Amino acid sequence: MERFYYVAVVTSVLLVLLHHFLTRRGKKQQRLPPGPRFAFPILGHLPLLKKPLQTSLADLVSRHGPVVHLRFGGRHAVVIGSAALAKECFSGELDVAIANRPHFPSAREASFDYSVLTVVNYGALWRTMRRVATVHLLSAHRVNIMSDTVIARELRAMVRRLARASASAPGAAARVELKRRLFDLSHSVLMEIMAQTRNTYSDDADEDMSKEAREMKDIIEEIIPLVGVANLWDYMPLLRWLDVYGAKRKLADVVTRRNQFFDKMIDAERQKLKQLERKKGEADASDSDEKMGMIGVMLSLQKTEPDVYTDHFINALVPNLLGAGTETTSTTMEWAMSLLLNHPDVLKKAQEEIDSNVGEGRLLDKNDLPRLPYLHCIISETLRLYPAAPMLLPHEASTDCKIHGYDVPAGSMILVNAYAIHRDPATWEDPEEFRPERFEHGRAEGKFMMPFGMGRRRCPGENLAMRTMGLVLGALLQCFDWTRIGDAEVDMATATGTIMSKAVPLEALCKPRANMSAVLQKI
Numbered sequence: 001m002e003r004f005y006y007v008a009v010v011t012s013v014l015l016v017l018l019h020h021f022l023t024r025r026g027k028k029q030q031r032l033p034p035g036p037r038f039a040f041p042i043l044g045h046l047p048l049l050k051k052p053l054q055t056s057l058a059d060l061v062s063r064h065g066p067v068v069h070l071r072f073g074g075r076h077a078v079v080i081g082s083a084a085l086a087k088e089c090f091s092g093e094l095d096v097a098i099a100n101r102p103h104f105p106s107a108r109e110a111s112f113d114y115s116v117l118t119v120v121n122y123g124a125l126w127r128t129m130r131r132v133a134t135v136h137l138l139s140a141h142r143v144n145i146m147s148d149t150v151i152a153r154e155l156r157a158m159v160r161r162l163a164r165a166s167a168s169a170p171g172a173a174a175r176v177e178l179k180r181r182l183f184d185l186s187h188s189v190l191m192e193i194m195a196q197t198r199n200t201y202s203d204d205a206d207e208d209m210s211k212e213a214r215e216m217k218d219i220i221e222e223i224i225p226l227v228g229v230a231n232l233w234d235y236m237p238l239l240r241w242l243d244v245y246g247a248k249r250k251l252a253d254v255v256t257r258r259n260q261f262f263d264k265m266i267d268a269e270r271q272k273l274k275q276l277e278r279k280k281g282e283a284d285a286s287d288s289d290e291k292m293g294m295i296g297v298m299l300s301l302q303k304t305e306p307d308v309y310t311d312h313f314i315n316a317l318v319p320n321l322l323g324a325g326t327e328t329t330s331t332t333m334e335w336a337m338s339l340l341l342n343h344p345d346v347l348k349k350a351q352e353e354i355d356s357n358v359g360e361g362r363l364l365d366k367n368d369l370p371r372l373p374y375l376h377c378i379i380s381e382t383l384r385l386y387p388a389a390p391m392l393l394p395h396e397a398s399t400d401c402k403i404h405g406y407d408v409p410a411g412s413m414i415l416v417n418a419y420a421i422h423r424d425p426a427t428w429e430d431p432e433e434f435r436p437e438r439f440e441h442g443r444a445e446g447k448f449m450m451p452f453g454m455g456r457r458r459c460p461g462e463n464l465a466m467r468t469m470g471l472v473l474g475a476l477l478q479c480f481d482w483t484r485i486g487d488a489e490v491d492m493a494t495a496t497g498t499i500m501s502k503a504v505p506l507e508a509l510c511k512p513r514a515n516m517s518a519v520l521q522k523i
């Protein structure tokens with residue numbers, strides 16, 4: 001017996017030593033990308049990073065090269081800082097290897113255990129959600145239909161409200177909180193695309209949004225600061241465990257309310273669908289699929305494959321699109337209007353283009369957009385300078401892989417600095433300057449930008465976003481003259497966060513254009 005113990009102990013010690021030796025050898029052989037030598041215990045390089053993150057990471061890239069290795073707490077992080085490397089990352093097998101998302105504990109509660117499209121890992125569920133989103137909910141065909149219905153209706157309502165506000169203001173120039181208006185408009189457009197609540201449940205055409213949209217907005221506004229507090233949990237698990245700020249319980253409560261609210265919306269759409277079928281008969285009802293909101297489309301799919309398109313699936317997919325699309329679109333429009341206010345010559349040139357191509361007798365619509373290339377250049381230049389997601393969404397390596405010849409261990413977070421890539425002087429002349437002309441007449445062809453990401457996890461909402469921004473900015477410029485409040489330039493400082501919003505919310509003076517008064521009176 002003693003001899004047995006002796007052999008067991010010696011074997012265990014040898015195994016431990018062998019494991020230690022092998023893993024150390026493995027680690028030594030790893031050739032991680034370069035990065036700052038000094039890292040704090042436990043927190044790694046986190047305390048070295050300054051706000052805004054994209055500028056701080058761009059500094060590191062300029063010191064260490066286009067790929068930089070950092071430690072965020074116990075996690076490897078790799079920063080990509082050049083267009084060539086971004087292209088390498090998002091093509092071929094590497095695109096698959098880094099197609100996962102990091103799962104931060106702060107996001108667990110609000111994301112059905114990481115099963116919503118923006119954070120679900122690459123795999124079968126992601127593929128199904130992505131296919132439904134691109135083929136059924138956000139296709140070019142559906143965006144076309146929505147442009148003439150939902151978006152056009154919301155746009156007219158906003159123009160009408162601005163015209164009324166100006167009419168009662170001194171000098172017919174109303175002071176407008178553009179940040180809030182643009183956010184409310186994007187939110188309302190996406191809510192209507194989800195379920196057409198304005199038409200069906202309430203008679204509130206003059207309100208900023210429907211009763212349902214307002215309730216959803218209130219819920220989202222409660223969730224955002226709680227997730228902000230919960231972000232601390234990601235790197236300090238003790239805070240999560242102690243739930244110091246009570247955020248865990250509050251977050252659980254408000255997420256439950258959000259899910260119940262959305263379940264109610266699904267039920268209401270189900271009733272609507274039944275009524276429609278009773279009215280028209282099964283065969284005809286499918287024709288009206290085209291005009292249905294996203295929830296209605298999902299319920300139609302549910303009929304054919306109830307096990308796949310469950311209510312839970314709908315609840316995990318559709319509100320996530322609302323969340324992903326609202327602030328990105330509204331923030332980009334707010335940056336665009338800020339840039340225009342600081343460059344009145346560009347604003348005037350865009351108005352002239354609209355006047356000569358659309359005329360003065362009607363509000364522009366989707367068919368006018370191809371005839372407004374300068375407006376498109378303004379949007380491209382805004383996305384170059386102020387990409388709404390400056391570091392894209394973080395990716396994660398699912399296996400050990402190599403980037404630019406360096407080893408990237410499985411589980412590493414991959415951050416792509418689109419903000420820095422878009423301002424690279426090697427590609428763009430005077431990159432910090434706002435110059436929409438650089439996109440005119442195909443001049444920027446071949447120059448690389450990635451405001452919507454690239455590869456498998458590229459944004460599926462690009463079509464809808466570009467259409468919404470074209471129509472909204474086009475209508476704001478067509479119908480109103482815009483000036484700054486006071487002589488000072490609009491402050492272009494950025495706030496911190498995954499979405500790059502303005503630090504100082506945009507306000508401006510808005511005055512109806514004389515040549516549009518007939519249209520504005522009828523609208």
Ligand code: HEM
Pocket residue numbers: 117118119130138320321322324325326328329332387388389392393394395450451452453454456457458459460461462464465
């Ligand atoms: C100006 C507006 C927008 C910008 C700049 C933008 C940008 C982006 C970026 C950079 C990503 C991450 C890509 C990556 O990780 O590689 C993304 C992902 C995503 N976006 Fe957008 N987006 C916009 C509007 C929208 C809209 C309107 C929707 C839907 C209604 C939407 C839905 C999504 C979804 C679901 C994802 C996650 C895709 C996935 O992980 O597979 N976005 N977007």
